[in-house]
């Protein structure tokens with residue numbers, strides 16, 4: 305691996321145009337784009353290599369729940385043509401191979417410092433630059449700071465007392481070891497039944513001596529119906545990539561999943577049943593795309609939820625287990641809908657046990673395992689699939705200090721705020737990819753990352769052309785965006801479940817849906833509008849003379865005017 309760690313121990317500041325924080329898809333995309341623009345960049349990643357969530361989440365069964373064709377970069381036609389996906393929904397090892405391929409093909413690793421955490425980022429108002437410090441003692445000074453830190457990068461442990469008492473092995477799904485883990489003959493416990501827990505259970509269940517699944521809230525999961533891609537299909541896709549990407553960019557989900565304009569109650573009950581059965585057979589998230597109003601109309605939503613509950617009843621043999629697995633009390637699709645291949649059937653194995661922690665609450669971890677109200681379950685290995693401090697966790701985990709000494713923690717003390725999910729009032733020249741109040745979790749994260757990076761690049765070019773040294777949204781513009789995000793969120797059922805989407809999974813976190821629910825295409829349209837109207841929703845600082853983007857000397861020769 306070619307890592308540019310040589311300068312990391314040096315504490316004298318290194319002057320750059322851009323610091324990129326993060327080595328997931330967003331960071332890779334930003335690194336490539338800004339490098340191609342001729343900017344002097346340094347990218348920083350806490351992990352040992354590129355990949356972001358796919359670097360860390362090596363748990364058995366880890367797999368993307370969007371079609372691989374969509375879940376891939378679109379900015380390089382060469383990469384599109386040279387890379388061949390093998391499965392409709394790629395597994396984590398293939399995703400890492402893809403990331404490795406892209407990194408090699410575009411020579412991205414040379415811009416990165418790996419195994420390095422940013423410890424602080426502070427805006428120097430006088431010099432109009434970001435001072436970024438790392439845990440390896442490096443100090444970077446950059447005109448722009450790009451936070452490509454991802455919506456799901458800070459795993460959280462469950463708020464159950466006594467984890468340190470447990471004498472067996474503990475593995476966190478989001479920090480899975482690189483070496484193989486054997487489950488043979490072991491009593492394995494899994495806490496968490498979101499997307500991660502579901503993938504783990506169906507994979508580990510058949511291998512473990514015994515598997516105990518500690519479920520608090522059951523998720524709705526639908527058949528993935530994954531399949532190998534045929535050479536003919538791949539060739540067809542490669543011929544049509546331009547069109548595929550174009551339709552993805554113009555869609556609500558940033559992908560090729562069909563969307564319907566048909567309202568649920570616009571067709572007869574019989575027709576609905578046929579359509580739902582078809583969608584179930586087709587697999588993936590087809591059910592969500594079968595009707596237009598499943599996230600708006602609670603009654604329609606409940607019909608679909610009941611359809612899926614019926615399927616669970618058919619698949620799980622033990623009626624009590626089936627009943628406990630049926631989600632109730634929140635709308636289907638309001639939690640991230642999961643896709644599985646044998647999750648429910650796994651509970652038909654005699655050595656797989658569901659512990660319903662709603663009726664049999666977890667009290668504590670013990671030396672030997674987990675104590676619930678009904679008794680102690682002894683375990684050799686405990687897997688924590690208990691989710692993430694989503695959307696805001698990564699940027700609140702270190703000191704990010706903007707103008708007037710205000711930190712992101714201060715700014716977000718009542719909940720995440722931003723303009724367009726990309727910029728923050730009070731934090732000039734700080735850009736986020738897939739940030740809170742953008743469409744982050746609700747659309748294809750790679751399309752959003754590419755979009756955001758393009759938007760940022762256009763803003764940088766605008767600043768350069770207009771001799772500007774700093775930009776940030778006006779307070780009014782940020783508030784207007786927040787009002788829009790809030791108003792749109794009121795039209796959906798998404799905030800009706802306790803999820804990481806609304807911050808309900810982290811004790812003390814401000815609650816509220818800080819995601820743009822108007823769809824990816826609309827989001828992109830609004831971001832484009834903010835550019836086309838001459839950046840009226842932003843305020844700028846000026847420099848005295850014209851600069852050429854990427855020429856460090858000119859960037860430094862600024863005559864700053866206070867905002």
Ligand code: NA7
Nearest residue numbers: 462463496497498499500501520521640689690691692804
């Ligand atoms: P999720 O979807 O946040 O799921 C976390 C799971 O962990 C969820 O079932 C939680 O139950 C459970 N959990 C958390 N704390 C506890 C305690 N104390 N006791 C019992 N169960 C607990 O995270 P994932 O990693 O599965 O998925 C994250 C995203 O990755 C997903 O949305 C996709 O976008 C891909 P709870 O719901 O809190 O009752």
